[in-house]
Amino acid sequence: xxxxxxxxxxxxxxxxxxxxxxxxAGDVPAVxxxxxxxxxxxxxxxxxxxxxxxxxxxxxxxxxxIAGAPEAxxxxxxxxxxxxxxxxxxHVDFFGVSMTEAxxxxxxxxxxxVSPAVTRNEGVLIHAMDSIEIECLPGDLIDxxxxxxxxxxxxxxxxxxxxxxxPATVKLLADDETTVARISxxxxxxxxxxxxxxxxxxxxxxxxxxKTEEEAEE
Amino acid sequence: xxxxKRVKWRKQQRGRMxxxxxxxxxxxxxxxxxxxLEPCWMTQRQIEAARRTIVRFVKxxxxxxxxxxxxxxxxxxxxxxxxxxxxxxxxxxxxxxxxGRIILEIGGLEEDQAREALRLxxxxxxxxxxxxxRRDLTxxxxxxx
Numbered sequence: 001x002x003x004x005x006x007x008x009x010x011x012x013x014x015x016x017x018x019x020x021x022x023x024x025a026g027d028v029p030a031v032x033x034x035x036x037x038x039x040x041x042x043x044x045x046x047x048x049x050x051x052x053x054x055x056x057x058x059x060x061x062x063x064x065x066i067a068g069a070p071e072a073x074x075x076x077x078x079x080x081x082x083x084x085x086x087x088x089x090x091h092v093d094f095f096g097v098s099m100t101e102a103x104x105x106x107x108x109x110x111x112x113x114v115s116p117a118v119t120r121n122e123g124v125l126i127h128a129m130d131s132i133e134i135e136c137l138p139g140d141l142i143d144x145x146x147x148x149x150x151x152x153x154x155x156x157x158x159x160x161x162x163x164x165x166x167p168a169t170v171k172l173l174a175d176d177e178t179t180v181a182r183i184s185x186x187x188x189x190x191x192x193x194x195x196x197x198x199x200x201x202x203x204x205x206x207x208x209x210x211k212t213e214e215e216a217e218e
Numbered sequence: 219x220x221x222x223k224r225v226k227w228r229k230q231q232r233g234r235m236x237x238x239x240x241x242x243x244x245x246x247x248x249x250x251x252x253x254x255l256e257p258c259w260m261t262q263r264q265i266e267a268a269r270r271t272i273v274r275f276v277k278x279x280x281x282x283x284x285x286x287x288x289x290x291x292x293x294x295x296x297x298x299x300x301x302x303x304x305x306x307x308x309x310x311x312x313x314x315x316x317x318g319r320i321i322l323e324i325g326g327l328e329e330d331q332a333r334e335a336l337r338l339x340x341x342x343x344x345x346x347x348x349x350x351x352r353r354d355l356t357x358x359x360x361x362x363x
Binding site (some may be wrong): 184 | 221222223224225226227228239240243253278280308318325326348350
């Protein structure tokens with residue numbers, strides 16, 4: 001049985017630019033929305049929220065204990081907005097789920113093992129997908145999808161979506177032929193251009209306005 | 219050297235570089251990346267120098283992605299020319315970099331090797347940078363360069 005993740009949140013009254021003050025005080029603005037019902041704006045303690053985000057990711061259900069509310073809705077973390085340089089959390093979207101309705105979720109792919117081709121220095125493992133969209137009931141959600149890359153023996157070998165093993169209750173939404181991981185050729189050795197005698201730099205072509213003479217004749 | 223193949227207009231105005239970058243701020247292809255912490259005009263030579271440093275360091279291992287492209291023409295008047303008589307000729311091309319932009323990404327290498335390669339490449343750039351890892355839904359700011 002997977003441990004239940006809970007987060008204490010408070011209803012929020014502050015909106016717009018005033019949320020900056022909220023962030024300075026150590027809280028993060030959030031919103032809870034679902035297919036049914038109106039969105040609810042919330043705020044959560046930054047440290048507690050980070051702890052929950054690390055454990056839940058985007059593919060585990062979180063029980064939101066809203067202060068003053070009679071029920072604690074189950075939700076998925078849908079989007080985390082971050083400050084681009086420091087990476088601090090600016091805002092979180094929670095998507096409220098009904099346990100009887102199928103949902104679409106992005107589940108991370110975990111790469112296990114080491115490819116023999118990489119060990120032999122013949123190729124490099126390219127992770128074409130880091131996550132994949134699945135559809136299932138909230139109760140059947142899976143944390144990650146693990147793939148064993150040790151089966152990729154030579155350059156050009158690929159793992160496709162059809163090779164992924166998931167429970168029967170989970171439906172993969174990506175095309176079966178989509179590449180998940182592949183062994184690509186190593187980068188070729190660069191031939192150093194002779195210094196001092198730099199090649200003549202060609203000018204970029206300027207896109208002309210209007211029709212060309214040939215087009216005008218037609 | 220990196221430069222556009224076709225352009226709509228041969229010369230551009232200078233523009234401003236205020237604020238932080240909002241796009242191209244996440245690692246999209248590799249495992250580690252070099253993120254700009256200051257704004258600058260990064261020339262085609264600087265980008266090429268950083269790229270070469272990584273290629274030389276990692277030999278034939280791993281894979282690298284250059285996430286910026288010098289598409290802004292910079293003009294210069296010829297030496298000892300009097301002012302006026304119109305805008306100068308195109309001298310070189312630059313990429314406009316704002317804080318937060320991922321400049322280079324590297325993947326398929328051991329972490330310490332990848333960090334060293336990016337550290338060496340950072341010396342070729344005219345701005346302060348930091349090395350960052352993937353920030354998926356859960357991860358917090360992982361590294362400092």
